[in-house]
Amino acid sequence: MKHPSEEHDLIRWIDGEMNETERTAFEEHLKHDAALATEAQKMRALSDSLRAHMPAEMHVPHADYFNTQIGVRITQMALDEARSKQSAGLGGVLQWLRQPWFALAGAAALGVLGFFLLTPETGDASESMILSSYTPNTNVQARTYHDHNADATVLMLDGLDAVPAERKISGINIQRSELEPELASTTMYNAQGAAVFMISRDALGNPMISAR
């Protein structure tokens, strides 16, 4: 393995971080060190590949909803803040809410993305509430309401693909969990205190359930 200073020189040369004098000297050195020259070439090629495949700007999925949801959350923060300053009342917030942002946000939110806002008649301090909802699959529609007969808040997902009938769905009974932050995992235990499985994330951030 090379000396750290040689590694640093190599990196600085690739990244154009050398001044003219350093660059000339290093390139002269490369002429007499074939192995280093090959490595420099490979590393520069890799660097080019990375830049080609990692764009600095990307299309944001569901971009309108992205903006809308920010508006909703800012609204929620404003409401929280308004409540904490009860002496100021809600007047300021209401004025703030009238701004054009919310016309745009509302229009976008109620598009095809499955976003919705609670209607006022469903709002009750004793009921659970769905404030917003988002379905990545645009074929899926989410709608919410409070069912007074069932005394439950409902989030209905329509348009989901059916689970194949032949698939056996096994339930689990979990009564306790232990979080292990160092491993970014949670171990689940059944009523008998036995560890049933562990859930963590794979390298792509997807949940990974592994047996214990």
Next chain:
Amino acid sequence: MPASAATDPGEVSDLDLVKRSQAGDTRAFDVLVTRYRGRIYAMTYHLIQNETEAWDLAQEAFIKAWRALPTFKHDAGFYTWLYRIAHNVSYDWLRKKKIQGDGEFDDERTEHRIAAGAEATPKGDLAPDTALRNAELGQRIQEAISRLSPEHRQVIVLREVEGLAYEEIAALIPCSLGTVMSRLFYARKKLQEQLHDVYETSL
């Protein structure tokens, strides 16, 4: 530091939009979100390598920016300031989730592994330009990056995507210049190691 997006003549400047946002004009902030969401999302996506989480974190960055707007002093560009927030949000998430590829953080241990992998690297000139045309390579690069430790992934994104100078990377992380160079070196070596079969087949 990353430059702000080029604005068309007649387009409202960042400075004006920020001032209006600081005064509570959420529509002005919406324009800023629209202007920079693509770049912020790209950064979070490259760091996180997961569309859903990157989307959430990009949004979180804008929310934090909104909350922090009263402290924005105009002595730095808005995008530079926003970028720092997004970077910190994403990197905190990465550290929290411990998404570390093979879990290597220690440069000496990494160096040892690279030495072993380097022996398997095929000799001779590579043809990366040819491989670049292969759509599969893009996927392979993403997978290889997702296996890097957060520290290595971080410097690759800051350097290769954002084009930050070493001093800027050192200030952002923060760490010494030497650490930046070492991490860049080993991060690239690890990527070479993971992608060496791609190069091999492209020969």
Next chain:
Amino acid sequence: MKIVLPALFLISCTALACAQDLEAPPPIITSVKHATDGHVWGALIFATNDATKLTGTNEEAHADLPKLNERLAKVFPFKHFEILGQHRQDIFREYESWVVPSRDLFMKIDSKGPADSGGVNLHLQVWRQHQVLVKSDAILRKDSPLFIGGPPWKEGRLIFVLFLESK
């Protein structure tokens, strides 16, 4: 449309704000190891009209959630409701919490802290293996379960129930 939507939104937010004035914030519940913002019970339920399709589990509903089947029947047009799996879970304050009554359909919960008017502010994600079905911001309150109508299965439907425990 442009007039109605912001008006609806405005009214909703106003209702929310007013509702939040009714109760004092609940006491914060903590566990020995990690701070929590509450405890939930989650269940995966199979709803069907065909009793022969039931899987035969004998899981019982949470004791504080009476007449669950009758309540489900008021929302979902099925005769039989069977709890396939259930999960009691702490809502960790600083870490994500998973409610996994089944490996097939489960939920991730991120707490945003106690809600001003009682209950807890949550970000919910319903997962079907590696696929997110829905992401929601919600306020979950005691004695007010959340019924999530999930995918069809065996001519019936899978339902996810989430309930904030009183303890």
